[in-house]
Amino acid sequence: MSEHQENSIVHAVEPLTDSFHRLTLHTPLIAAAAKPGQFVMVTCGPSLDPLLRRPFSIHRRIGAEQIQLLFKVVGRGTRLLSELRPGQALSLIGPLGRGFGPVLADSxxxxxxxxxxxxxxxxxxxxxxxxxxxxxxxxxxxxxxxxxxxxxxxxxxxxxxxxxxxxxxxxxxxxxxxxxxxxxxxxxxxxxxxxxxxxxxxxxxxxxxxxxxxxxxxxxxxxxxxxxxxxxxxxxxxxxxxxxxxxxxxxxxxxxxx
Ligand SMILES: Cc1cc2nc3c(=O)[nH]c(=O)nc-3n(C[C@H](O)[C@H](O)[C@H](O)COP(=O)(O)OP(=O)(O)OC[C@H]3O[C@@H](n4cnc5c(N)ncnc54)[C@H](O)[C@@H]3O)c2cc1C
Ligand code: FES
Known part of the structure; x- marks a missing residue:
């Protein structure tokens, strides 16, 4: 099975603009299995609010053990993600879904x-x-x-x-x-x-x-x-x-x- 539930560790949260943020997560099992176009379901906060995990595309893989998410703050879940600090834990399920097919060998x-x-x-x-x-x-x-x-x-x-x-x-x-x-x-x-x-x-x-x-x-x-x-x-x-x-x-x- 290529899907994992994994407690990732926040490596960095970087604001790119007022509303776009980039989150770098240490998550070796998911990073190893991830393919472009797949996504993860993320528990955004430590409490039951928001109750449901939120979906985010895998933005990039860094080395063998980290992934990045690029997200826009639109509501409570993404606000909580933007306030994370390095060292905090974040539960992920992934990689999920059907990603992009193999890229063709020309333009x-x-x-x-x-x-x-x-x-x-x-x-x-x-x-x-x-x-x-x-x-x-x-x-x-x-x-x-x-x-x-x-x-x-x-x-x-x-x-x-x-x-x-x-x-x-x-x-x-x-x-x-x-x-x-x-x-x-x-x-x-x-x-x-x-x-x-x-x-x-x-x-x-x-x-x-x-x-x-x-x-x-x-x-x-x-x-x-x-x-x-x-x-x-x-x-x-x-x-x-x-x-x-x-x-x-x-x-x-x-x-x-x-
Ligand atoms: C497969 C997939 C990949 C995604 N990848 C990314 C990503 O890489 N970066 C990113 O910023 N967002 C991504 N999203 C959207 C992201 O999941 C939502 O923005 C997030 O769930 C909002 O959570 P919230 O608690 O902050 O906002 P909420 O309070 O839940 O919602 C705030 C507003 O956003 C709207 N909204 C919430 N979820 C969605 C959705 N799935 N589609 C359309 N509108 C929605 C709500 O209707 C509401 O108006 C992705 C969604 C899917 C399905
Ligand atoms: S999100 Fe539940 S079936 Fe797709």
């Missing part, structure tokens, strides 16, 4: 929007090890959310293009605007971000006959396939559970417009 494009950028650094790192070129398109509300992440993708050899809602970095507009010129030259797109953005990317890829994998989000109570709370509609009209069948799907498996 690909990664597309990340907002906190959806989180799982793409782990994927880009795997890609980097294969010595192939890649492009990453990063979108966010403002440039300050992208600056550090963009430099980390560049350090992995990725060509980075950015788009921001307020025009403070790169293209003033949607990250999906940046994709069209690339579609004639690439074989596959890997995307994670807001649902509407991924639906647009899926549509553009379908029209251009480019393969696309998308990492979806849903409210998750268990992360283990037990509560059936993370249901989405599949293109085949059958229900799919994001925690078990995903979170990464081939874009054509998903009914994007339901």
């Amino acid at each position: 690909v494009c990664f597309v990340g929007g907002g906190i959806g950028i989180a799982p793409l650094l782990f994927l880009a790192d795997r890609w980097h090890r294969s010595d192939q070129a890649c492009t990453i398109l990063l979108g966010s509300r403002t440039g300050d959310e992208l600056t550090q992440l963009a430099s980390e993708f560049e350090a992995l050899g990725c060509r980075v293009e950015t788009a921001t809602d307020d025009g403070s970095l790169g293209h003033h507009g949607l990250v999906t605007d940046l994709l069209a010129p690339h579609l004639a030259h690439i074989r596959k797109v890997y995307v994670c971000g807001p649902h509407a953005m991924m639906a647009t990317v899926a549509e553009l890829c379908k029209t251009a006959q480019v393969a696309c994998e998308a990492s979806l989000e849903a409210h998750m109570a268990c992360g283990l396939g037990a509560c059936l709370g993370c249901t989405i509609h599949g293109a085949d009209t059958l229900y799919k559970h994001v925690c078990k069948h995903g979170p990464v799907f081939n874009a054509e498996e998903v009914a994007w417009k339901r």
Whole structure:
């Protein structure tokens, strides 16, 4: 079995911006088994509030024994994570779900929007090890959310293009605007971000006959396939559970417009 329940130890909590934080955890069993696109269920606090674990993508693996999570503070659970201190313990279950498939051995494009950028650094790192070129398109509300992440993708050899809602970095507009010129030259797109953005990317890829994998989000109570709370509609009209069948799907498996 590759899933573990493990008491990790907080190594560092680093604020990247006002709301984005990066948490480094010593968690040898989960780190050893983790693949890009998989996630962990995290007990966010020492008490029963919040009661349920929260899902987070594995942002990066550091060495053999640590993983990082990149998270945005949106509620009580993520607030508690942002207040952790080195040496504290944190219970994790993972790695969970179906991650990204094997990367193709020629040109690909990664597309990340907002906190959806989180799982793409782990994927880009795997890609980097294969010595192939890649492009990453990063979108966010403002440039300050992208600056550090963009430099980390560049350090992995990725060509980075950015788009921001307020025009403070790169293209003033949607990250999906940046994709069209690339579609004639690439074989596959890997995307994670807001649902509407991924639906647009899926549509553009379908029209251009480019393969696309998308990492979806849903409210998750268990992360283990037990509560059936993370249901989405599949293109085949059958229900799919994001925690078990995903979170990464081939874009054509998903009914994007339901
Ligand atoms: C597979 C998966 C991977 C994820 N990876 C990351 C990640 O890498 N970084 C990150 O910051 N977040 C990630 N999320 C979302 C993260 O789980 C939620 O932001 C977190 O659970 C919020 O907990 P909270 O207690 O702070 O907020 P809550 O008080 O529970 O909720 C605050 C607000 O966020 C909304 N919300 C909570 N969970 C979700 C969700 N799953 N989808 C959409 N909206 C939600 C609520 O509706 C509410 O409006 C991921 C979710 C999934 C399903
Ligand atoms: S979160 Fe419980 S079945 Fe998916």
